[in-house]
Amino acid sequence: MNKGPLGKILICVISFSVALCAYLNARNDVTCLMIELPRISHELSLIEEKNTILKFEVEKFENPSYLLNLLNTCEYAHLLPREGYEVIAVDAQKAKNEKEKSGVTGFSGKTLLGTGGL
Numbered sequence: 693m694n695k696g697p698l699g700k701i702l703i704c705v706i707s708f709s710v711a712l713c714a715y716l717n718a719r720n721d722v723t724c725l726m727i728e729l730p731r732i733s734h735e736l737s738l739i740e741e742k743n744t745i746l747k748f749e750v751e752k753f754e755n756p757s758y759l760l761n762l763l764n765t766c767e768y769a770h771l772l773p774r775e776g777y778e779v780i781a782v783d784a785q786k787a788k789n790e791k792e793k794s795g796v797t798g799f800s801g802k803t804l805l806g807t808g809g810l
Contacts, residue, residue: 752758762768 763771
C-alpha cells in the first residue's frame with residue numbers, strides 16, 4: 693500500500709485545523725476588545741468632561757480678581773506686603789496721555805492707589 697498521499701492529506705488536514713484554531717482565537721480576542729470598546733469610550737468621555745471642569749476651576753483660581761479677593765480674607769491677610777505699593781506704568785502711551793490731561797508732572801504709586809495726596 694502507498695502511504696505517501698494519505699500522509700500528505702493527513703498533514704494538510706492537521707495544519708489546516710491548527711490554522712483555523714489560531715484564527716478563531718484571534719477572532720475571539722478581537723470580539724472581546726470590540727465588546728469593551730463602548731465602555732472604554734464612555735469612561736474616556738467622562739474623563740474628558742472632568743478634565744474640562746478642572747481646567748475651568750484652575751482658570752477661576754488663577755484669575756487675578758479672585759486672587760485679590762483672597763487677599764482680603766483673614767486666612768491670607770499675612771501675605772500682604774507691609775510697605776507701600778509701587779506701581780509701574782506698563783503702557784507708556786496711556787500714561788503719557790493721562791499725564792498731559794491732568795497736568796501733573798509726576799506722581800507716585802500712593803497717588804495712583806488713592807492713599808496719598810497730590
